[in-house]
Amino acid sequence: MTSVETSTDTPHVVICTTGGTITASTVPGGVVVAGDSDVATQAMLDGLRSVLPPSIRVSARAVLDADSSTFGPAEWDRMVDAVSGALADPGVTGVVVAHGTDTLEETVMALDLHHTDPRPVAVTGAQLPADHPESDGPANLLDAVLLAADPVSRGLGVLVVLGRAILQARGVRKWHTTEPVAFARNAPDLPVEGLPPELERPILPGRARFSGTRVDVVSCPPGSDAVALRACVDAGARGLV
Template sequence: MICTTGGTITASTTPDGAVLAGGSEAATTAMLDGLRAVLPGEIRVSARQILDGDSSTFGPAEWDTMVAAVADIFDDPEVSGVVITHGTDTLEESAIALDLHHDDPRPVALTGAQLAADHPEADGPANLLDAVLLAADPVSRDLGVLVVLGRAILQARGVRKWHTTDPVAFARNSPEQPVEQLPPGMERPVLGGRARFSEVRVDVLACSPGSDATALRACVDAGARGLVLEGTGSGNLPPLVGDAVAELATERPDIVVVAGTRVPRGEATATYGGRGGGAELATRGVLNVGYLRSGQARVLLAALLSVADDSATADAATSAGEAGEAEVSEARMASANVVRQRWSRFHLYN
């Protein structure tokens, strides 16, 4: 099954050179016709449109839509795999949102393009063909969600768009040792329930050198349940931001804070002491992104909070008869604690 969501792979170019993604039914039809013309006879494909737009406009609601669509498709035992055509801008977020839910051995492959469908050197058709062939190959079973672009095949967790225009658009930040040498805990765990991303606010803040806590406080006031703070080095924050996080740990322990880094490669760890240092932050209950980066860490944090909320709110409602304001507050605190306990398992992956 091929699920289309729009993106550059079916985009058109205006006379003044602007690329328009979405609303391209004719381009989608042409893309699928071209694919069927070159596929081996034993591979049969069908298609379903689940979204239609530029992926830069996608967010939590669209992640919910994609997760639900894939689950529905896999209810059919005749389906051997799913391919999703997707814009590259936010493909990394969609990939981990899907992978966190994907406990079926059948593969899901996300693909897209860097050049519009009407470009003379369009890369979309080749990428789509590769993705379909991969999804149809038994070797792809049990690998979870895969990203297929520019002849590269990457597992979802840790994947990141690394170049704005290069055909090899994505790279993966991951442990350097071979998979067979990874510790037993470094696997691909999935959620114990369905996350509802659109119901949980998690914000990402760029904490550049010298930043204060103005943006952090604004996010808290806006109702953020979680914060991913993109710092420097191995996950260190400016002193004023570190001070605000320390205050938050005392005043709002129901808000989960994750420290990340602007460095593209390597693991973020709680190493340095001092105001805003990763080691000092860890004493305040701050988590770190590990090998993930801010976009995927946000998705993971929202997913864990959502699933934990379901359980905590249900428990509160059962004990109180009907969950009121106090019970909801207690449930959110319980959810935050559950996320802190589970985080280290989920941000590691093979």
């Protein structure tokens, strides 16, 4: 689904949708589920345009439509490709990714490791579903679009925008499951004094494919032997944490 305004001399922000609570609804029994992606995305855009300054135009691209708790390496690859594809258009001012909060911190790191373009990428979501009377999704999306359209955001890398907070991707963690300000950051503000520029926000030298590469995380309490480590290596792990 793509919507383009008639003006060609205004900022253009591409919204990549991936599902998540921001477009979800509540079914009888209180379970929050993803809705029809086209209908949900159109409703989201209609609401956005009703409050967005006319000087900013937006378009939407459906990348995924799922609960982000199911996302892993294959989905990270699709989102990295979607963002780089959107930024391949020189007429695009910035990109917004609408994402579930469960694995948002992993996605923003995957995106930021590949983001060499000065144009901003703002990742946002919601703590409350779209049909909740106090849904935070519309305000978060508006903030993310305004940020992505603003030249002041250039050169900052991938940004997380929720609950009126704006955080750089490095060190972002989800700290609360219900508070509007869902994310906090445990890394120092950039630039870091004393570090060379290339180490302040290191970027991968080329495109890394996450899917198809096995990296296992192993807990090693005091007194552990190498049984678990050897099992991971035997299973084909390319790396261990």
